[in-house]
Amino acid sequence: GVEHRLTELPAGIGDRLERLGPPLKESIKSFWAPGLFWEELDWAYVGVVDGHDVRELRSALRQALEAQRPVVVHIATVKGKGFAPAEEGGLEGMETWHAAKPKSIANRAPAVSKGAKKPAGPPQYTQVFGQAMIEEVRRDRRVVGITAAMNSGTGLNLLQKAEPEHYFDVGIAEQQAVLFASGLALEGAKPVCAIYSTFLQRAFDQIVHDVCLQNLDVVFAMDRAGLVGDDGPTHHGAFDIAYLRCLPNIVLAAPRDERMLQRMLRTALVNDGPFGLRYPRGEAMGVPLLDPADVTPIEVGTGEVLREGEKVAIVGYGSGVQKALEAADLLAEGGLEVTVADARFAKPLDVELLTRLAHDHDLLVSVEEGVLAGGFGSAIWEELNDRAVELPRILRVGLPDRYVTHGKPALLHAEVGFTGRDIARRIEAAVGARGGVLSA
Numbered sequence: 001g002v003e004h005r006l007t008e009l010p011a012g013i014g015d016r017l018e019r020l021g022p023p024l025k026e027s028i029k030s031f032w033a034p035g036l037f038w039e040e041l042d043w044a045y046v047g048v049v050d051g052h053d054v055r056e057l058r059s060a061l062r063q064a065l066e067a068q069r070p071v072v073v074h075i076a077t078v079k080g081k082g083f084a085p086a087e088e089g090g091l092e093g094m095e096t097w098h099a100a101k102p103k104s105i106a107n108r109a110p111a112v113s114k115g116a117k118k119p120a121g122p123p124q125y126t127q128v129f130g131q132a133m134i135e136e137v138r139r140d141r142r143v144v145g146i147t148a149a150m151n152s153g154t155g156l157n158l159l160q161k162a163e164p165e166h167y168f169d170v171g172i173a174e175q176q177a178v179l180f181a182s183g184l185a186l187e188g189a190k191p192v193c194a195i196y197s198t199f200l201q202r203a204f205d206q207i208v209h210d211v212c213l214q215n216l217d218v219v220f221a222m223d224r225a226g227l228v229g230d231d232g233p234t235h236h237g238a239f240d241i242a243y244l245r246c247l248p249n250i251v252l253a254a255p256r257d258e259r260m261l262q263r264m265l266r267t268a269l270v271n272d273g274p275f276g277l278r279y280p281r282g283e284a285m286g287v288p289l290l291d292p293a294d295v296t297p298i299e300v301g302t303g304e305v306l307r308e309g310e311k312v313a314i315v316g317y318g319s320g321v322q323k324a325l326e327a328a329d330l331l332a333e334g335g336l337e338v339t340v341a342d343a344r345f346a347k348p349l350d351v352e353l354l355t356r357l358a359h360d361h362d363l364l365v366s367v368e369e370g371v372l373a374g375g376f377g378s379a380i381w382e383e384l385n386d387r388a389v390e391l392p393r394i395l396r397v398g399l400p401d402r403y404v405t406h407g408k409p410a411l412l413h414a415e416v417g418f419t420g421r422d423i424a425r426r427i428e429a430a431v432g433a434r435g436g437v438l439s440a
Contacts, residue, residue: 044071250347251301300348354380363392364393365394377396
């Protein structure tokens with residue numbers, strides 16, 4: 001019969017064809033009868049329904065309501081359907097229209113021109129990351145980038161164009177992105193999951209069980225860390241430090257500028273085990289980027305003192321470092337020269353550096369663009385307390401214990417007290433205070 005003839009084919013081809021038979025059969029059945037899977041589970045299936053046809057939709061929904069068993073209604077839609085400028089752009093156009101500005105429809109363009117173009121400023125952190133990914137792929141062909149339907153939002157569109165075979169988009173499915181990354185890591189790849197801080201929350205279970213438990217080499221590149229502006233409370237990256245810090249095996253880092261982002265991505269990719277890298281939305285600091293040949297990793301768990309002072313030490317994490325430097329400048333104008341350090345890592349902490357700062361100063365201030373509960377400041381207090389270090393007064397500055405509204409980042413920072421001036425005022429008030437832990 002057929003099976004006997006297959007075994008006669010050379011080079012084991014017959015065996016391979018025989019193994020492919022059942023899945024091939026199922027694929028053909030699914031193609032011609034897409035609802036068959038659900039019918040086999042005794043679910044009713046209605047579809048495929050044109051989601052742009054109201055009459056057809058009503059008919060399908062009526063069928064579903066009349067069914068006496070569970071129902072799957074399969075609806076197909078096209079993003080931007082009926083609006084020519086969006087349809088004409090294809091998939092790339094759909095991505096652009098995802099973040100359309102006000103009056104875009106009237107202007108038939110996703111962005112509205114506001115007169116003369118601004119002078120070119122520093123690159124966006126997103127673009128710095130995307131370009132750094134290209135460089136890392138070319139340095140190590142095991143590196144791949146994974147996104148969950150946010151390729152331009154994460155900067156991986158640059159990687160897609162430059163190195164398409166090292167780019168994967170799993171669709172709007174963060175859990176699948178992390179699970180996919182864990183599988184690639186098990187096979188020797190170096191996957192980088194580029195996912196907004198707020199959306200990575202959806203994949204928490206996969207991070208815990210499929211990555212950290214197995215101590216796999218997966219990098220989580222968390223764009224939009226901190227307050228993101230007009231997208232509001234659903235998009236603010238406020239919780240990642242707290243929800244990742246509790247997990248065994250993971251390293252957490254945050255750059256203070258674009259050059260440090262280059263070095264931290266390199267660090268993440270040469271490190272063994274899970275690595276979380278958070279960075280904010282918007283323009284970087286204008287620090288000249290390193291040539292790819294000059295990018296070097298950082299020793300994990302080491303911080304850096306940026307300026308020496310007395311009485312007060314401010315330790316910033318990520319974007320908090322710039323706020324710390326702004327506060328230090330304002331305090332210096334009033335005659336108080338303070339120490340400023342960049343922690344660089346929230347896990348593991350540079351305990352030696354923190355112990356010295358605690359010993360040499362009367363007030364230790366932590367600054368982080370994340371919630372205080374379980375955050376970077378909490379980590380400092382816990383670590384020093386557990387090591388029986390004699391603690392100075394501690395002031396923690398971060399985001400409040402509430403959901404922050406929509407608004408431009410500068411306005412939101414002022415509203416929640418996360419500006420250099422706010423931090424300086426609180427330090428001035430705390431210098432004369434006695435004992436305890438003061439929280440933002």
